[in-house]
Amino acid sequence: MGTGVVALAVTLLGALADSLLLGGPGVLFGMVYVAVCFQLAVRVRPADLPAAPIAGPIAFALALLLLGPTSGAGFGGHVMGLTGGLATQAGWLFAGTGVAAAIVVARAVAIRRSRTR
Template structure:
């Protein structure tokens, strides 16, 4: 079996003209030439199918006045209890500093704390709002109410008298929290029924 061996003369190989190379590359289909990494990868500022996403979000936030547009931050059950206790104690300290005792400012602040706890608690932890309100009220009364008799008995008597004298604020704030929690529960049940 004959084998034909093509040999080349020694020396540099002759190059084809540039025009012929360009025509051949244009006529032969092949994979696209790799692009630069910066231009090949779409960025967040310039996505492939739309305008600047980040700039649009910033524009919406500026038009909204810098406020957060969306649902309020939701609290867990433990977070609701901590919020109620800390906020009620802070309002009680403020009332003592300004007016020398627990008066109307303390009562109004407690009602506001109960409202915020009922509005911001998660749907899974709705019972935490009406429960944490009275606990926070009792803690604030026990720590801030004046004690007439020294000792543990004096503290218990001060707590009982403080709760009895401010029962209107206690029932008002707790009742408001119960109403808001019930309204949120019923609204969530209706939304689930309409979706289901």
Template sequence: MRPQAGRPAAPRPGTGRPVPAGRRPAPAAAGAVRSARRMPNPRLTGLGGGLFSGVLMLALGGLDLLLFGGSLTVYGVLFLPVCLLTALWVRASDLLSAPVVVPIAFAVGLLPVADGGHGFGARMMGLVTALATQVGWLYAGTLAAGVVVLGRGVRRAVARRRAASRP
């Protein structure tokens, strides 16, 4: 939009470029945008996303065991933001790896939380039981990562198409 006749456009803070008259953001929204821009924006490779989510879920599983006695519901709730962060922080060229690595991270993080006796067989049985009973959290996290990846991929394709159509 162009500035209206008789009203000069105010310069954008820090850029010196004018903001169109009808496009000025509300003060609260501008503060939220500034704080979002200060958030970290790492770009993880597919392997890095897997390591990030796996190590973080293992740490959260141990923390859940210490603080809540191994509550699987708390673990499932903590899994959802990890899925979203992994899907948001993975590189654009490795987008498809995010929905693949988050279920693996869920299983890795269940190791300290899953009920099981002493010994390898009892621990694996507890892990399989926890995976079977907490499949809702697993599906929800994987679906959330898939939706974020799909949105990022569509946005990337639209931007590429617009760039190709410009002379």
């Protein structure tokens, strides 16, 4: 499976579990997201390294859009719910994305060094 598909599927499952168990995306959703970002960055093929830190935030935003809070009916309510969710969950978003980016950079440096030897 592709990086984006795995990120989206597992992040959606984490958001769904958090919504069902605790009433909305919160700590469980954030922990699942950070774990997904870590696993994507560690397991992605070397040719797909740039996709790991990009796929995570897209999956995070889509999970919040689909399962996050809404601020009314219609498209505007979903957009307002998404912006509020992104604002309140920003710590998890930055943590997961930072973990993925750091691992990807470390792997890219290691691959580059192994090719020059």
